[in-house]
Each structure stands twice: as C-alpha cells, then as structure tokens.
Amino acid sequence: SYELTQPPSVSVSPGQTASITCSGDRLENKYVSWYQQRPGQSPVLVIYQDYKRPSGIPERFSGSTSGNTATLTISGTQALDEADYYCQTWDTSMAFGGGTQLAVL
Amino acid sequence: EVQLVESGGDLVQPGGSLRLSCAASGFTFRNYEMNWVRQAPGKGLEWVSFISSGGTTTYYGDSVKGRFSISRDNAKNSLVLQMNSVSDEDTAVYYCAAGYSTNWVDYWGQGTLVTVSS
Numbered sequence: 609s610y611e612l613t614q615p616p617s618v619s620v621s622p623g624q625t626a627s628i629t630c631s632g633d634r635l636e637n638k639y640v641s642w643y644q645q646r647p648g649q650s651p652v653l654v655i656y657q658d659y660k661r662p663s664g665i666p667e668r669f670s671g672s673t674s675g676n677t678a679t680l681t682i683s684g685t686q687a688l689d690e691a692d693y694y695c696q697t698w699d700t701s702m703a704f705g706g707g708t709q710l711a712v713l
Numbered sequence: 714e715v716q717l718v719e720s721g722g723d724l725v726q727p728g729g730s731l732r733l734s735c736a737a738s739g740f741t742f743r744n745y746e747m748n749w750v751r752q753a754p755g756k757g758l759e760w761v762s763f764i765s766s767g768g769t770t771t772y773y774g775d776s777v778k779g780r781f782s783i784s785r786d787n788a789k790n791s792l793v794l795q796m797n798s799v800s801d802e803d804t805a806v807y808y809c810a811a812g813y814s815t816n817w818v819d820y821w822g823q824g825t826l827v828t829v830s831s
Contacts, residue, residue: 609774609775638816639816639817641816641817641818643758643818650822650823651758651808651818651821652821653817653818653819656816656819657816657817692757694758696758696818697816698815698816700772701760701763701772702748702750702760702763702815703760704750704757704758704759704760706757707757707758
C-alpha cells in the first residue's frame with residue numbers, strides 16, 4: 609500500500625505561518641488533499657487537487673507540491689487552527705498520512 | 714444541508730459480525746464515490762473501503778479484505794458496510810465519506826463507534 613509521511617507535530621506562534629509537509633513516492637504525479645480534524649470532530653476538507661480550497665475555507669489555507677513533497681501552509685495562524693491535519697492521495701487505493709498535530713503556542 | 718448519518722456501531726465480540734449503515738441527504742448521492750474511513754482511539758485516519766458512484770467497483774484495505782463488504786443503494790441514498798470476523802484491531806470510529814472524485818473526500822459523517830471486545 610502507498611505510504612505518505614508527515615511530521616508528528618508542528619508548532620507555530622499566533623499570527624505566524626505554519627507549514628506542514630507530506631512526502632510520498634512519485635507524489636508529484638498524484639492529487640493531494642488535506643483535512644483538518646479538531647478534537648472530537650469529524651475531518652474537514654481544506655485543500656483538494658493540491659491547491660484548491662473548498663467553499664468556506666479561509667484564504668489563509670493554501671497548498672502546494674514540489675517533487676515528492678506536498679505542503680499545507682497556514683498564513684496568519686489563529687488559535688482555532690489548532691488541530692490535527694492529514695494529507696491524502698489516491699494510488700491504487702486511498703492513502704492517508706499519519707497526521708500532524710498543529711500547536712498554536 | 715449535506716448530511717451523512719452513520720448508524721449501527723456497537724459492542725461486538727471478537728469473531729462476530731456487524732452492519733454499519735450511512736444515510737445520505739442534501740447532495741446527489743448517485744454522483745458521489747463513497748468510502749468508509751476509520752479511526753482507532755487516539756490514532757490517525759485509516760481508509761477501509763471504496764465503492765464507485767454506480768456501485769460497480771469496490772476496493773478494500775489490506776486489513777479488511779475478505780472480511781468486510783461495502784454496498785450502496787442509490788435509490789435509497791444509503792451506504793452499508795458489512796463487517797465479519799471482527800477482531801480487536803477493528804475497534805474504531807467508522808466514518809462514512811463522500812467524494813465527487815476518487816481523489817478526495819468532500820463530506821464526512823459524524824462517525825459511529827465500533828468496539829470489539831469480549
């Protein structure tokens with residue numbers, strides 16, 4: 609099965625920029641999506657097709673890819689952005705990264 | 714308003730069976746690919762199974778292949794996961810998840826808890 613690798617945790621100060629990476633073999637040839645999951649809640653799609661934002665997702669969320677690494681960037685991070693973030697792609701099946709806990713300190 | 718409402722989660726003994734259901738509303742169900750995704754307590758998301766919009770194509774994760782079965786009824790806007798021969802490792806919250814493409818999930822349900830224990 610396909611593997612996606614994320615850092616377990618990232619910390620950021622309020623108002624600063626947070627970057628969460630996701631790496632996988634030949635990832636540049638696949639679409640990457642990102643989900644936010646706050647404690648006790650269901651995941652929410654924040655980025656799809658590498659960089660597109662669904663309706664209702666703030667502009668401070670952006671996505672990019674370069675080579676085998678996809679990056680979720682949160683600009684002007686707010687306390688409410690504190691959550692777990694998962695990258696996801698489709699190879700021969702759906703694959704999720706292990707998740708990154710974002711701490712806003 | 715889009716809604717995915719899972720039901721059927723329960724306490725089940727190892728080796729037993731369970732049937733999870735998902736009722737969809739607020740979007741054109743027949744146009745969406747459907748997945749089951751689970752999350753064990755304190756762990757990350759794990760994809761379980763996929764069914765195409767027309768119901769003709771299904772895929773399963775290695776950990777459930779041969780034990781779980783996914784199906785859908787587009788006339789009733791419903792999705793089902795039949796779980797057989799369950800083990801402790803199947804303990805998780807199970808999410809019903811809808812995507813307009815195979816490449817992402819647009820909508821998630823609130824989840825239903827399955828606990829496997831004797």
